[in-house]
Amino acid sequence: MALTTEGLLDMYRKMVTIREFDSRAVDEFHAGNIPGVVHTYIGEEAVAVGVCSTLRRTDKIVSTHRGHGHTIAKGADINLMMAELFARSNGYCHGKGGSMHIADFSVGMLGANGIVGAGMPIATGAGLAAQLEHSDGVAVAFFGDGASNEGAFHGSLNLASIWKLPVIFVCENNRWAVGVPASYALSVEDVSVRAMSYNVPGVTVDGTDVLAVNEAMAQAVQRAREGLGPSLIECKTYRWRGHAEQEGDPPDPRPQNEQDFGPANDPIDKFSNRLKEQGLASDSELAQMNQEVTTAVAEAIAFAKASPMPNPEDALTDVFAP
Numbered sequence: 001m002a003l004t005t006e007g008l009l010d011m012y013r014k015m016v017t018i019r020e021f022d023s024r025a026v027d028e029f030h031a032g033n034i035p036g037v038v039h040t041y042i043g044e045e046a047v048a049v050g051v052c053s054t055l056r057r058t059d060k061i062v063s064t065h066r067g068h069g070h071t072i073a074k075g076a077d078i079n080l081m082m083a084e085l086f087a088r089s090n091g092y093c094h095g096k097g098g099s100m101h102i103a104d105f106s107v108g109m110l111g112a113n114g115i116v117g118a119g120m121p122i123a124t125g126a127g128l129a130a131q132l133e134h135s136d137g138v139a140v141a142f143f144g145d146g147a148s149n150e151g152a153f154h155g156s157l158n159l160a161s162i163w164k165l166p167v168i169f170v171c172e173n174n175r176w177a178v179g180v181p182a183s184y185a186l187s188v189e190d191v192s193v194r195a196m197s198y199n200v201p202g203v204t205v206d207g208t209d210v211l212a213v214n215e216a217m218a219q220a221v222q223r224a225r226e227g228l229g230p231s232l233i234e235c236k237t238y239r240w241r242g243h244a245e246q247e248g249d250p251p252d253p254r255p256q257n258e259q260d261f262g263p264a265n266d267p268i269d270k271f272s273n274r275l276k277e278q279g280l281a282s283d284s285e286l287a288q289m290n291q292e293v294t295t296a297v298a299e300a301i302a303f304a305k306a307s308p309m310p311n312p313e314d315a316l317t318d319v320f321a322p
């Protein structure tokens with residue numbers, strides 16, 4: 001699927017929206033307005049947007065604890081997302097889920113998940129559903145380098161392979177799992193080589209380059225739609241902030257010279273330079289888009305703040321199946 005100028009500009013807008021949404025969520029968290037924990041996606045925007053730009057609205061994604069970027073990239077409503085972060089009754093889960101449990105089935109976003117690795121079997125199941133329905137839909141599992149050391153990764157890849165399921169496994173290798181470096185915890189340098197064990201194609205791409213992610217995904221999606229089975233794409237990326245915004249967060253163990261890699265390889269800068277070089281957008285057009293995004297996120301915060309708190313008597317609604 002060739003990318004149109006409109007499609008490329010939409011990708012840019014989504015990347016900037018993710019950055020702004022999470023930057024403002026950090027501010028609001030530290031101002032005491034957001035309860036719980038917030039895991040930011042700042043620095044990893046090219047992965048979610050590169051992936052979701054190849055998908056149809058009806059295709060499914062399953063996210064992680066670091067889920068805002070995936071949710072925005074798949075087209076969810078940032079007002080309802082922000083209200084959920086603020087634990088308000090107008091939020092996606094009526095304030096009961098918070099940052100790590102946002103889902104929007106209407107855009108194919110099957111849910112964030114606080115259990116590391118737990119999204120992969122769910123995406124595998126969504127791939128099985130698409131296969132049984134002959135829908136030519138695909139399912140994507142996002143997960144981290146840490147999650148790729150879990151049994152859920154290996155079981156999901158094996159099952160998806162033997163049943164030729166239309167599932168794309170997208171590893172966001174940001175080099176760390178909380179305070180444990182991938183260089184210590186991974187038995188391999190590249191997660192993508194693990195695909196070989198399951199007779200699945202595996203590739204490693206620059207996860208700070210949205211077009212590289214898009215290209216690798218486009219091939220994997222085509223394979224999946226043609227019934228040829230799953231793929232594994234490892235995106236090498238970097239998270240700019242500590243593991244999470246939370247009370248009593250331990251100090252960030254990552255060396256400063258390594259942290260400098262993030263801003264020096266800013267996925268948004270890289271993409272905006274490409275757009276300008278190719279004459280697809282001018283500085284002033286991009287600045288205008290940035291301004292529109294700033295306004296939209298400010299409106300989402302205002303929406304969240306104006307939304308009512310949940311009623312105590314609703315504590316058990318939507319919690320148990322009828």
Ligand SMILES: Cc1ncc(C[n+]2csc(CCOP(=O)(O)OP(=O)(O)O)c2C)c(N)n1
Pocket residue numbers: 065066114115116117143144145146147148172174176177178243
């Ligand atoms: C099953 C399980 N084990 C441990 C945790 C605690 N935990 C939360 S995030 C995280 C690290 C995950 O690292 P990775 O998969 O690389 O994702 P990243 O945070 O780097 O995006 C851990 C161990 C958890 N939530 N679930």
